[in-house]
Amino acid sequence: MLVETINNRKTAGATESTVLGPFHVVESPRRAAGDSIDLVGTGPQCVVEGRVLSADGTPLPGTEVDVWQANDQGFYDVQQPDVQPRGNGRGLFTTGQDGAFWFRTIVPSHYPIPNDGPVGTLLEASRRHPYRPAHIHFIVTAPGHRPLTTHIFVAGSPYIESDAVFAVKKSLITEFTLVDDPVRAARYGVTGPFRLATFDIVLQPEG
Numbered sequence: 001m002l003v004e005t006i007n008n009r010k011t012a013g014a015t016e017s018t019v020l021g022p023f024h025v026v027e028s029p030r031r032a033a034g035d036s037i038d039l040v041g042t043g044p045q046c047v048v049e050g051r052v053l054s055a056d057g058t059p060l061p062g063t064e065v066d067v068w069q070a071n072d073q074g075f076y077d078v079q080q081p082d083v084q085p086r087g088n089g090r091g092l093f094t095t096g097q098d099g100a101f102w103f104r105t106i107v108p109s110h111y112p113i114p115n116d117g118p119v120g121t122l123l124e125a126s127r128r129h130p131y132r133p134a135h136i137h138f139i140v141t142a143p144g145h146r147p148l149t150t151h152i153f154v155a156g157s158p159y160i161e162s163d164a165v166f167a168v169k170k171s172l173i174t175e176f177t178l179v180d181d182p183v184r185a186a187r188y189g190v191t192g193p194f195r196l197a198t199f200d201i202v203l204q205p206e207g
Helices: 002-007 117-125 182-188
Strands: 045-054 064-069 090-094 100-106 135-141 148-154 177-179 194-198 201-203
Touching: 064 100, 090 100, 135 201, 148 201, 182 194
Parallel strands: 045 194, 045 201
Antiparallel strands: 045 100, 064 090, 064 135, 135 148, 177 194
């Protein structure tokens, strides 16, 4: 995290970066706006929406937004190839003319990082737990702008104050607000109460 922070100092107003993590895949399934990245149907329903903007507030259409997350049990698809279908919890989206993106998913769970080998020894020596708070990963790329690797963290998640990899930044903690409105649910293509997370992303121009 220290190296990542030093190498990704941001301009005023730009979204903060954080670690890539070990579970990104080279190519997420390409999906249309509003598609669900949850292929299993377990866990609390959730909608994530936002816009991608340049530092001066200009919307960035055609931006690629690569997202991935753990399931409601805290596992990524690559950790459970016999349980989760390939591509579960993953999607590659393209922003619209107003820079907007949105997708359906489930609220992810907190989970422990692998703690065998040297990592486990280091955690034990430093008397730290192995848990990460619930989060969704993003890689955002737009022409003429610096690529951004970041997360949103679920506000109120266990371990939000003691992330095992020190990756939580206050600006990335996002409310997953409960919405119990059938009209809004129908608008988003979900049924019953759901969680809504809004996350606007501001990219730094290159140079």
